[in-house]
Amino acid sequence: MGAHHDDHHHAPDGRGRALRLGIGGPVGSGKTALVAALCRTLGPSLSLGVVTNDIYTTEDADFLRRAGVLDQERILAVETGCCPHTAIRDDIAANLDAVETLEHRFGPLDLVIVESGGDNLTATFSRGLADRQIFVLDVSGGDKVPRKGGPGVTTADLLVVNKTDLAPMVGADLGVMARDAAKVRGERPVLFTSIRQEPTAATVAEWVSDQVHAWSHTHASPVS
Template sequence: MHLDHHHDGPAAVSADAHRPNGSRRALRIGLGGPVGSGKTATVAALCRALRDELSLAVVTNDIYTREDAEFLLREAVLPPERITAVETGACPHTAIRDDISANLEAVEDLEDEVGPLDLVLVESGGDNLTATFSKGLVDAQIFVIDVAGGDDIPRKGGPGVTTADLLVVNKTDLAPYVGSDLARMAADAKAQRAELPVVFQSLRTEAGVTDVAAWVRAQLAAWTA
């Protein structure tokens, strides 16, 4: 939608690439995936990795509490005014896919209040394997699964695993303890995703979130180019 690009126009409607004052808005990246796969930990690690080089903010979509937002606040990964929680009415996938209005407001309010921003990370509440972000809300999405959730998840596919712009297989350090076969997960992911990238990571190792942060930087370079 390109309804108003002149100065002092009313707020943008949806995925409009420009803000009402005509400037280009921040890149929005969504992070989704099942409960406990490490979405919030990945967001925290990304904030630590990128906050010195980028102007960042985070929107969380907790299912029934503010715990994810509070975790990020407690970890002090960003100043509190850069973290906003959206309430999702018991349906996190609705708020990121079918009815994105509350999330769009949160993103736009952050840009108005603490901007200009380079990047907004929108974290979904933990949901099922079919939950994906609307293109009206985010420009790219990361789907986070973990090795302990079962090494057959890449083989089973589903919209998140198959179509996300980046698939992250988290907690690789746990693979030997839960009997997950990383080579098989990588082969299955390749079969489901063809050329779409996959990152295997453990936030407990020194490399940590390095690969995902590099992918985010590349997305941002493409967005601002």
């Protein structure tokens, strides 16, 4: 941050605050279902907050509140009113304000999840908003999507391929998806899920839990 600019946002090193996890991916791939699953599985052991992004509505926040997976007040909705990627990458102010509001009201939190509005394959979170990001694809979007790459598929900390139960019905080859993803992602992990069949999303929750513990270990509040 420049020397002449006072800014109310947290210091970029993130010391003393919750891990911020961005969840992005195309429309309908299962982002909200994954957020619900993570709340269900991690809620009992972690202090959580959730920020949802929709274009003109509060649809995703309403869904999560109805699902009863988390105290309703811990779910805030941002209406992006434009391309969703703008609000998670180019102008992150509305989302940062929502994240900081949750931390102020309910902090200290362990994890704040920011769910992007559904977008295209180029959408990624600014490092100023998310410390880690998950990109969610689904098999019915076509098994060639991992091969197409794009920053979400190639650089997200975790790639989730959801709706594996639909693979036989849409003729998607999970082996092809796994191989193509590994080719563009190198060592970065990929997990296959069917949140409809396995509503706890246990493997993803375990990955997130590991990230939260690693974060709290390296970003504990300075001793004052």
